[in-house]
Amino acid sequence: MTLRGTNQEFGRPYNRRIVLETIRLSAPIARAEIAQKVGLTVQTVSTITRELELQGFVRSAKEPRKGRGHPPATLTLNPEGGFAIGLHVTPLGIEAALINLAGDVIARRGSPGAPSDPDAAFARCGALVAEIRALRPTGRMLGIGMAMPGPVGVETMSFVGPTTLEGWREVRIAERLEAATGLPAFVGVDLAAAALGARLYGAGRAFRDFYYLYFGVGLGGTMVQDGVVLRGARGNAGEIGHIPAVPGGDLCPCGNRGCLERYLSLDALDRRLKADDPTADLATAVAGGAPAVAAWVEEVAPLLRAAVVTIENLFDPETILIGGLAPDALLARLVAAAAPLPHSIAEHGGRAAERLTPTGEGQDAVLRGAAALAVSGVLSPRFGLLFAGEEERVERDPIMAGANKPEVAA
Structure with a gap:
């Protein structure tokens, strides 16, 4: 995504978000580099970043000197801002x-x-x-x-x-x-x-192109390409759990038979445990290493292998991260049981990452991602356009409230 500012006065809320988002994605970063990235003047960027510092959104620090001259100050987000x-x-x-x-x-x-x-x-x-x-x-x-x-x-x-x-x-x-x-x-x-949370704050920070396989009550996933979560035309991309995986298999509530998540999900494991013991508790069974959990892992490992190969051949990710609501110990067992993975286009020379990796982040990835929906939404340039124009509308802007009014238009 290319972030570009506007030098028109009505764009003040828009420009603040452009600059703030650039700092969020590229920190630590100098003011001149921000100006070059977003197409604003250095003076305008300096005015905006000065306000953002006063409001507590960003922090400024001097880089260590590496040669002659004084290094430029760089900006980072203030976590408590x-x-x-x-x-x-x-x-x-x-x-x-x-x-x-x-x-x-x-x-x-x-x-x-x-x-x-x-x-x-x-x-x-x-x-x-x-x-x-x-x-x-x-x-x-x-x-x-x-x-x-x-x-x-x-x-x-x-x-x-x-x-x-x-x-x-x-x-x-x-x-x-x-x-x-x-x-x-x-x-x-x-x-x-969850994919957004991993990309911004978790295991996905190390990659620009990865697939997040979400293991929850059901099963889903989404591709993160060039750092952007692909959502599809209506926001529903990634319902891999409803791909028919077992011909003539179990009836799914969607009306099809043999959907992947009927076998590979927390709901599937819970049904498997309760078939043997109606009082079984999933978390207790996983933590205690119940034999029924081990048996289920072996049963579904071939389906996980097939899912991995399908994802790799369709999307060509750097890696597949697997996370979600499932306990970390269960995901680690599933990944181990899936090895060795079948051949796919992922078997290329110079590979640096494992093909399938547990994130180890638990539900925090989803909660961070949910919060990131709000942060990205409120700080997005498009959201800023809602407050462009009349002064009273600017004052209602969450990131403009209490802002000092500079002499130079931002």
Whole structure:
């Protein structure tokens, strides 16, 4: 994505986001380099960054001297300069986390139990957010992001079955979330949020092109290409769990048979455990190394191998990161059982990364990604255009509130 600023006065909120986003993606970075990247004058960039420093969004530091002359000051984000709240709503419950601009999880709270009633669920979200905001009462809260199971807007798949939120059909989620919390609200599919969290704050930072295989109640994944999460025409890209993998296999709630996630997902493991013992608890069985878990891992390993080869041949990623709601120990066992992986285009010379790697980040990747939906949304240049123009609209801008008004137009 190319970030370009405008030298017109109405573009002040837009330009601040352009500069701030450039610092976020490229820090540490000097002012002159920012100006070159975004097409603004050095004077304009200096004015903007001075304001951003005064507001606490960024920090300036001198680079160590490496030769003659004084090195330019470089800018980085101030982790405590702003906060966002990430929510993850699944059939298992609601998780909330307070995230700073560096992606650190400051605190998290949970509310277990299926959120089948939207009214009660938004009340639970409001209570969790109020509790977690109290930990930074004077902190700048940029917004809130909610990650939830997909796909969205597909009659035969959305809000149907144990991997989705039954009862949430026709709910205006962003509006309800904003009303419950008083924060700008952004909503995304959990697999895309997890990939975004990994790209910005986790294992994905080491790669520009990777595939994130999301192992949750269901199974999904998405490609991150040139640092951008590919979402598809309607935001539903990545529903690999609904690829028919077993001809004539188990009936899926989507209406097809043999879908991959009917065999390879937390829901599939839970059904497998309860077939032997109706009182079995998945977390306990995994932590205790139950024989039924080991048997299931061996059963589904061929399906995971096939999924990996399919992903590699379709997308040609640097690596496949596997993460999500599944316990890290379970993902590590699955990766080990899948070895050796079959041949694919991933077997090229000079390969530096493993083909399939557990992230080791647990649910934090989803919560960070959900918060990143809000940070990226509020700080995005397009969002800034909502506040361009009249002064009273500028004052409502989350990153303009309290800004010093400079002599030079930014």
